[in-house]
Amino acid sequence: MTPHLAILGPGLLGGSLAMACKSRGGGRVSVWARREEAVAEVRDRGCADVASTDVRKVVADADVVVFATPIGAMPSLAREIVEYVKPTALVTDVGSVKAPVVRELAPLFAGRAEFIGSHPMAGSEQTGLGAARADLFEGAVTIVTPEAGTPAARTARVRAFWEGVGCTVRQVGPEEHDLMVGWVSHLPHLLAATLINTVEASDPEAFEFCGPGFRDATRIASGPPSMWTEILGENRLAVHQALDGLIENLRAVSTLLASAPNEERDALMNQLLTEAKGRRDRLRLPNVLSDA
């Protein structure tokens, strides 16, 4: 485990990371928060050895530094600490979009510390330290995003760090990461939100008739709007392209529904649903072992 871990931002992910390290018998954990009340909350919960609003003090002696703030807050925070981190420190982040983060942070830390991006796919629609759990990362997938020039030893180091808190680690470049999570995370979020808003505007009484299917299909729409506004803004090109591809296919489905019922129509619909079921059934999600 890590000798000294510094976590910047005590939200759901930062707080859970602190708790995971303490509960797994890791080394020292220091947490930075912008507000004194957040520092007090970290202290009250006893999930860190040091909690402070002084970010330079928090990172000064750290072997691993993890940015767990909103993406937009990372560059200025990085500029604030860059002269104070140890040159041997591993520096990473937990942002859901990687290319913009890596583009900003990698040059700042070049030659000054070992930066590489991470995206732990853990969490839920809940937020804040109150929702943090020591086992949040157990079995979750973390994607690490080395660039072309990232030394293999640094990638191995960040992989070992996330494996140390129970994650399964995958590896892909920052741009490719953003395209892929655009499909399986950002687009589904927009879809769920737009579905709810469309029902609300069209037939709000229908909400009285929803069952477990609707509940699951829309759970992600309960996520924090400000965080998702930032994610969708940062990854807008990939999400826009994915959304347009989806709209095109939905239009084809609409045409199919509008055609008169006959055997060919039913055969096409059945094929569409069978392909989707086959793919969904083949999904094996390591972070949900009970998933059939």
Next chain:
Amino acid sequence: MTPHLAILGPGLLGGSLAMACKSRGGGRVSVWARREEAVAEVRDRGCADVASTDVRKVVADADVVVFATPIGAMPSLAREIVEYVKPTALVTDVGSVKAPVVRELAPLFAGRAEFIGSHPMAGSEQTGLGAARADLFEGAVTIVTPEAGTPAARTARVRAFWEGVGCTVRQVGPEEHDLMVGWVSHLPHLLAATLINTVEASDPEAFEFCGPGFRDATRIASGPPSMWTEILGENRLAVHQALDGLIENLRAVSTLLASAPNEERDALMNQLLTEAKGRRDRLRLPNVLSDA
């Protein structure tokens, strides 16, 4: 509880209903299945007093008859039994689309038995007697769909029947039912299936990067294709209209994503996500008590 319940079709819903009645100390349960192997399976599981391929024998003495077959099989089965059910028998069904079922079955049973449509919103993406559970209906919503001329006593009777197996009952006309489940059940199913198919065709590697959000948002796509082809075909007008409304709103979201990032764009996106979150957070689903 019901003195004698006849269930036509021992699938997930029919089987669970038989088990629920037996486990709650209900009266006699008879089950009809088309195939001898299905009859044998019902006997092996001991969830009925009588299991037979002879539908006339199964319904002859029943106080309540429940159609739990695919919708398409109901009219011919109804014609087969209509002269054999007791005139005092309550006859209902579990079909997910109500107007076409009521349109076919209500005239057949008029003056011969007490027909009224039902739609228990229970079940999952699993199917068949093997997935049946005695507690499937506990806390689930069942929608009963009286027509304008349905006697109030009959509606009360079917409500009491579903409440007897643990359901919360709601009541609405068949056409209105179909519009509303078009929004909260059929449209989300099509969306989940089309999302999966679009990702498969565009960037299948992205499936390697999906987390619990994608899993939940697409779970319903694992449902049985033949059943869903039938549902979507029967309710195609409502689903088509709902889908076109959704596509229109998705196009507006696409335009928003394509516009240059600025404060107004972020404010609109944040508003969209905040409205969706507010509505999703307000959903209280009686069949999932742990749902926050």
